[in-house]
Amino acid sequence: MTSLRHLCMATAGIAALSATLPADARSLETAYGTVEVADNPARVVTLYTNALDTSLTAGVKPLGAVATRGGDGVARYFGEQADGIEIVGTPRETNIEAVAALAPDVILASPQLPEAQYELLSRIAPTVVPDVEPYQMESWENEARVYGKALGRSDTIDDAIAEIDAKAEALSERQNGSPTASLIRWMPQGAIVMADNIFASTLLTKSGFTVEDGDTVKEGRPHSDPLSLENLSRIDNDWLFLATLNAEGDEAYEAARQSPAFERLDVVQRDRVVSVDGQLWTSATGPMAAKAILDDIASAMDAAQ
Known part of the structure; x- marks a missing residue:
C-alpha cells in the first residue's frame, strides 16, 4: 500500500486521467457536497463492501474493489459473480495508483471515507460518499439507494430492498x-x-x-x-x-x-x-x-x- 504522502505526490500526475463528464450527467448529494456522475457509468470502482454488493445487485460488475476484512479477496458469498474484479486495497487503505490505472467513470466509497482520501480519489473520477449515519437500522438500505442512484439503477435496488424486507417480515411472523x-x-x-x-x-x-x-x-x-x-x-x-x-x-x-x-x-x-x-x-x-x-x-x- 502507499503512504498518504506518496499518494499526494502520485495524484499530481493522476489529475490528467480524470474524464470529462458528458452532458447526460446526474447530480448526487453526498457527504462532501454535490457530485456530478455520468448516467449509467460503465467503468466502476468500489471501495466498500456495500458498494460492491449493490453494484453486483444492480447488474454492474466493478472493475476494482477492496478486499473484505478477513481475507485477501472479496467476501466468499459473492461467488463467481466477483470473478475477475481487481483488488485495489483493503478496508483500511486504498491503492490510489491501482484505482487510477482502471480509469473509472465513478468511484463508490464508504460513508466513513476520510476527506483527505476523498480529495485524492475525486481527482481521478467522481467519488460518491453517501451522507448516511452509520449503525442505524436503515443505514445499509440508505447507502444502497445512493449507490443505486449513482449507477442509474435505482429501481433495481429499491426492488431488492423490498424483497429483503418481505423475507425478514415472513421470518418474524x-x-x-x-x-x-x-x-x-x-x-x-x-x-x-x-x-x-x-x-x-x-x-x-x-x-x-x-x-x-x-x-x-x-x-x-x-x-x-x-x-x-x-x-x-x-x-x-x-x-x-x-x-x-x-x-x-x-x-x-x-x-x-x-x-x-x-x-x-x-x-x-x-x-x-x-x-x-x-x-x-x-x-x-x-x-x-x-x-x-x-x-x-x-x-x-x-x-x-
Missing part, C-alpha cells in the same frame, strides 16, 4: 414471541460481541429476534472487547449466532468450546448455537449479503423446529 439472540465473532483473543445496531444484528431484529449484547458493547462501538470464557454467561440468550473470520479464529473457538464454561451455557445445552460465516455476518453489508444472512436465519429456524 414465524417466531413464537421475540426470542433473544446475540451475535459474536470468535477471535484468537476470545469472543467479541457485535453491537445490536450493526448490519447483521439489524436483520436479526427485523426477523423477530431481540438482539442483546449483555451490556458488553460501549456506546458508538461496533463490538465489545474480547470476553473471557467466564463472562460468556452475559450473552447466554435463547440463540447464539457465532462467527469466525479465519483459521486462527476457528482454532480458538474449537479450543474454547471444549471448556466447561462454554459447555454449561444454556444456549449450548439447548443446541441453539448457530455457526455462521464471519465475512458475511460481521464484515459484509448490502442487498446480496442481507439475502444470504436471511437464508442462514431461515435455515437455523427450520432446523430448530
